[in-house]
Amino acid sequence: MIIKLDQKLLTDMPDLKLGINYYTKITVAESPQMLKGRLQLFQEQLFFELEDKAFSEYSGIQEWRNVWKTFGADPNRYRPSVEALMRRIKKQNYIQPFHSAVDLNNFFSLQYEIPVGIYDFDKTVGNIHATVGAEDEGYEGLNGRFNSLSGIVLLKDDYSPFGSPFVDSIRTSVTQETTAALQVFFIRPSMDAEEALELTTSCANMFTSISGGDSQSYVIHSDAPSVTIDK
Known part of the structure; x- marks a missing residue:
């Protein structure tokens, strides 16, 4: 399988990067109490922080x-x-515990102030590429409705x-x-590729410490816009 960044993305935003973790032989189950506790505590700390801090003051959200805006959404x-x-x-x-994969995903997203997605690898088909959504593109989302992805x-x-x-x-x-x-x-986008790989790898280590299995970590960016993963 090849995962690659569309040239259109890199033309409009040369600093765009994606961190990728490929996990195999994992066990997805109810989160251990340690993770549930950390996620709950982190949310409570953020709640008090948000009383005096605007969303625009979080650099990850602002970026x-x-x-x-760059791509028209x-x-x-x-x-x-x-x-x-x-x-x-x-x-x-507050976000309630769901299972170990989703709970870790939410924790990483809040910790690093970035969107993070996790997908069942065996449900994907062929190669994957990151691009900009066209007007007619969308899907049934985890939010329970059809979502248009135009310009996203x-x-x-x-x-x-x-x-x-x-x-x-x-x-x-x-x-x-x-x-x-x-x-x-x-x-x-402001994070350099080396730091991005450190972040991605650190999260992989935490993920496998809870879910077991093996991981491979990559970052795709303008100088290395694709990676090949052996299924």
């Missing part, structure tokens, strides 16, 4: 709102997923779009039956 209508999480927390509508960075395989920094699709969602997964970090 991804700028990505939206409205960040006030379709918010980056990390901002949507923060807005829930500000209302004390999206991930698509040889079958259809399935992921984005806005909301992910039902088609490739991770369940407790998932044994191989693809995790995508929508890196802040």
Whole structure:
């Protein structure tokens, strides 16, 4: 499988980067109490922080709102997923534990202030590329409705779009039956490739410490716009 960044993305935003973790032989299950506790505590700390801090003061949110604008989408209508999480927390509508993969994903997203997606690798078809959504592109999302992805960075395989920094699709969602997964970090454009790889690898180590299995970590960017993964 080849995962690559579309040249259109890099022409309009040369600093765009994606961190990629490929997991195999993992076990997705109820999160250990340690992870549940950390996620809850982190949200409570953010709630108090958000009483005096605007969303625009979080550099990760601001950078991804700028990505939206660069490609023609409205960040006030379709918010980056990390901002949507923060807005829930500000209302004390805390994210409840779901399973280890989703809980870790939410933790990483809040910790690094970036959108993070995780997908069942065996539900993807053929190669994957990141591109800009066309007017007619969208999918049934995990938010329970059809989502238009016009002007939004999206991930698509040889079958259809399935992921984005806005909301992910039902088609490739991770369940407790998932044994191989693809995790995508929508890196802040200001972060250099070396730091991005450190972030991606660190998250992989935490993920496998909880879910077991093996991981391979990559970053695709303008100087290395594609990676090949052996299934």
